[in-house]
Amino acid sequence: MADQANTAPKRKARKAHEATVTGRRQLSPDLVRLSLNSPDFVGQELEFTDHYIKLLFVPEGADYAWPFDAAQVREEQPRDKQPITRTYTIFNLNSETGDFEADFVTHGDSGLAGPWGRDVEVGAKIGFFGPGGKWEPEASYDHFVFAGDESAAPAISAGLARLPEGATATAYIEIESEDRTFEIPTGEGIDIQWVYRNGATHGTELSRIVRGAGVPEGKKTSWFVHGVAEMIKEMRRFLFVESEIPREDVSISGYWRIGMTEDQWQSSKQEFNAEIEAEEERLSTR
Structure with missing residues (x-):
């Protein structure tokens, strides 16, 4: 048995790429847009509108810095000194130059990537x-409903910019308050609905507004719903149990969870999804 364990195939090492910060813009009091460039994106045509990358942050106290060999670091460093990943949607990719953009939500000095995005220099x-x-607006749909908080806004923006010809869309975007709005694609057939928390728990106002609007009638509709996990649970019940929306018409997942770091959320996400799927099954068979 020991020989079998020693010869078990190792997980294929992922290749780390490099990006350089080339610019920054303050979109709102707590939202920063960074312009970046990566030579590894030259020649790449990204087919989806929710493409993301996992930024690699070196833990405090580690004895290495970027650039580093990710596979080597994984083998040589203890777990608490291995790179910390934070996931960000990318958009406006120029495949000829490798330029792209990413938005960072900042909440003072809390978190890891937010303060970095706020303070990083060109x-x-x-x-x-x-x-x-894995998602893009498909031409087989007449209408699209987008719903999410600040974390999902970049993917929503990219989806709105790539709507099929003749399609319409409604986008519900939850932000803290009226003075936190930011630029987002608009145009004929696009209805932007800003949802203000005003101190409420993340996701509660968004769930209430989307539920109140109901399901569009007379249109083949695709749903893109992403953001805080607690909102996702409510929206899954609304879509799959109460409204009986076909699952193939819905892209829905939690990008984050209240009170958890990304690492904690990712390690518990599968269990979270299994629990709500079991509850949906129970409610559907009543």
């Missing part, structure tokens, strides 16, 4: 894994 370099992604 010219700084950072490693990343990716890109990943």
Whole structure:
């Protein structure tokens, strides 16, 4: 048995890429847009609108810095000194130059990537894994409903910019308050609905507004719903149990969870999803 364990195939090492910060813009009091460039994106045509990368942050106290060999670091460093990943949607990719953009939500000095995005200087370099992604607006739908908080806004923006010809869309975007709005694609057939928390728990106002609007009638509709996990639970019940929306018409997942770091959320996400799927099954068979 020991020989079998020693010869078990190792997980394939992911290749880390490098991005350079080339610019920054303050979109709202707590939202920063960074312009970046990666030579590894030159020639890449990204087919989806929810493409993301995982930025690599070096833990405090570690004895290495970017650039580094991610596989080597994984083998040589203890778990608490291995790179910390934070996931960000990328958009406006120019495949000829490798330029792209990413938005960072900032909440003072809390968190890891938010303060970095707020303070990083032009010219700084950072490693990343990716890109990943799996959704885009398909031409077989007449209408699209987008719903999410600030974390989902970049993917919503990218989806709105790539709507099929003749399609319409409604986008519900939850932000803290009226003075936190930011630029987002608009145009004929696009209805932007800003949802203000005004101190309420993340996701509660968004769930209430989307539920109140109901399901569009007479249109083949695709749903893109992403953001805080607590909102996702409510929206899954609304879509799959109460409204009986076909699952193939819905892209829905939690990008984050209240009170958890990304690492904690990712390690518990599968269990969270299994629990709500079991509850949906129970409610559907009543």
